[in-house]
Amino acid sequence: MAITGCMRTTPTGALETMLNLPALHVFIKQEAASAAVRLKTLNLWRTNQPAHPEVLTEVIEKEPLLLAVSDRSPKEYIFDKKYKIQLYEEPKQDFNVIDLRIFTDGSKTRSGTGYGVFSEDLNIKIAAPLGAQNTVLQAECMGIIEAATATLARKVKDYSIRILSDSKSVLQALQSNTITSKLIYDCHQYLTELCANGNQVTLQWIKGHSDSRGNDAADELARKGLEMIAIGPDPIVPLPSRWPTMVIREHTKELQSKYWTEVRGCRQAKEALLQEDITRTEQYRKR
Structure with a gap:
């Protein structure tokens, strides 16, 4: 009053x-x-x-x-990370550098959530759905996890691998020494395993919808993923x-x-x- x-x-x-x-x-x-x-x-x-x-x-x-x-978990403190995080775009894409490039993206609407992974170098085209309760950040994170998993399945060793994502939030969460998310921790584990095969792994931020062929393809796959029907118990990944x-x-x-x-x-x-x-x-x- x-x-x-x-x-x-x-x-x-x-x-x-x-x-x-x-x-x-x-x-x-x-x-x-x-x-x-x-x-x-x-x-x-x-x-x-x-x-x-x-x-x-x-x-x-x-x-x-x-x-x-x-997705909430007790705090984990991680200081020794084998992979690198780059939160800026390259001034000019140098295609002479021998990098295996993998593009990831996530998408969300009221009806669902999905993620996509695309790589011409490794012949990867993945579109997958998540639950309606999951966030776009979780979709972006699952895209990176799927990129690491697909690369491990191809037994790639001793290469320079560059995973490009337009989600600064996920990259900053991976860069932080404090982790309170199960999904981010799982992502860290897969990336660490990828580095253990002698690979140099860099996660780079790329501006979304910037006429990048790889990013546009990953975005299209992510939108295709959210339209798919998730198979399995709900939720597919831990709830935010x-x-x-x-x-x-x-x-x-x-x-x-x-x-x-x-x-x-x-x-x-x-x-x-x-x-x-x-x-x-x-x-x-x-x-």
Whole structure:
């Protein structure tokens, strides 16, 4: 009330609906559920007290996939990396240099996620789907993993290998000495194995949609991959660490809407605020 400058008699529930803020008891349930899922993911969940399991059970009933494997992992510190990361493009592509070039890309829409790998040098053309819950960053990472796997399958040894990706986020995650993602750690392991065969491996950033034949081919394969039907249990790869938070917040919105509908009183406010309106909320907040 102090922040909005409203009248003393303004219903708290109406203010919460106008500003798109969950009621305090609903917000507390959200935070408790988020903590429970996080602890469950890290195998730290304990049910010593009878009331605690209910916090987790409620959100699991709403979305069973919350029990699936998460990409979140305890911190790993890695300082000795055999491969190189290059976060800039070459001023001029020198095709006289004998590099095996592999292009990777990822793509995502509301209906799905996919990745593609393309290399003329190694005759690689791979398009594969992931789940709808997975992120484009995970797709980009899977593209690099698939590039390393396909190269290992061809028993390439003592070559200079250049994997080109237009995802700086993945390359920066691989460059960091601290890893908190299972997928990034797996990618690191495959790249390390590729280097163990006497190969010099460089991961280079390339600008997307820059009329690069290899990058355009990888992009086309990635878009083809997201249109394919994933075969196997869902999720194909671990769920992104932020996905449970998104699911729980959507559940919070439903609880808040139900609370506002069922709360006693506020007849005139309910007539004026029939439903939540994000545009209206932003206008109120700017004032």
